[in-house]
Amino acid sequence: MPERLARLFYSSGSPYARICRMGVLEAGLADQVSETETTLRDPEAAVLPYNPVGRVPALVLQDGTTLTETSLVLGWLDRMGGGLRLLPVEPPGLAAYGRVMGLLDGIAVWNRELRRPVSERSPGVIELERTRADRVGDALERDVAAGGYARLDAGWLALAATLGYCMRRHTAWAWRQTRPALGAWFAEAERRDAFQVTMPPSSGL
Ligand SMILES: N[C@@H](CCC(=O)N[C@@H](CS)C(=O)NCC(=O)O)C(=O)O
Structure with missing residues (x-):
């Protein structure tokens, strides 16, 4: 090797x-x-x-x-010249990637609160991040329904990793219940080998 x-x-x-x-x-x-x-x-x-x-x-x-x-x-x-260009160059692809990274940053803050002892959690921070996640989730539902996140690039990877995180390490956000297009997109994403072999352990949160 x-x-x-x-x-x-x-x-x-x-x-x-x-x-x-x-x-x-x-x-x-x-x-x-x-x-x-x-x-x-x-x-x-x-x-x-x-x-x-x-x-x-x-x-x-x-x-x-x-x-x-x-x-x-x-x-x-x-x-490094792999077979796929990951970071988009054009504004729509960059915007799509940035949107998901913003969602992930907010979920990371929310998740950090949930890892604190109950008495140390900030209800205000949790509420703000839940509202942000719902707002971005609704925008992503519209994006995906309109054909967004179809190309396998940074935006796709970020969306798969973020929703995957919410399935196994941050179930506090029930993103799937009211977002059928996003749910169908995720069901396809989950089938890829790269997704399966990088599956995170469940956190119980
Ligand atoms: N802005 C960073 C965020 C990376 C990040 O927050 N990583 C977390 C794991 S999900 C970490 O390493 N946390 C350890 C720490 O905060 O000390 C990026 O885009 O890579």
């Missing part, structure tokens, strides 16, 4: 890292990018010597340079 060109740090529950992991697989770059699992928020985390921020995804290049942030990692994967 040839030496891999980059090493991707991930945690199995992270939807951000999952976007990149699915991107590696879908772009046919698995023989060039190795994966290393790390713990998070842990002084012993394997990623910390490479990334003092301590977050995933983190892509360590051969010269030791570490790229963090999902979009930057996807941009680098594109430069």
Whole structure:
């Protein structure tokens, strides 16, 4: 096996890292990018010597340079010349990707609240994020019904990872009940091998 060109740090529950992991697989770059699992928020985390921020995804290049942030990692994967261009170039594709990343950021905040002891949770933050998620979810329902998110790119990967996160690690958001187009889109997305092999463990939340 040839030496891999980059090493991707991930945690199995992270939807951000999952976007990149699915991107590696879908772009046919698995023989060039190795994966290393790390713990998070842990002084012993394997990623910390490479990334003092301590977050995933983190892509360590051969010269030791570490790229963090999902979009930057996807941009680098594109430069590695896989069989698929992941980051859109045109405004509609960029807008679609950004919309889902905004949703995911809000859900991450909401989920963090739910991981606190009940007495430390902020009902105001939870309500704000629930409202945001519902609003973006309704927009995505319209987008998908109109043929959006059909191309396998960063927007597609982000939407699959976000809805997948809500199925297994953030069931507090019942996104599917009132959004049939999004539900049908997700049922197709789930069938892909890249989705199946990156499935996160259930969190019980
Ligand atoms: N803006 C970052 C967010 C990445 C992120 O929040 N990753 C989480 C896992 S889902 C993480 O590593 N958290 C560990 C921590 O906050 O210390 C991106 O787009 O990659």
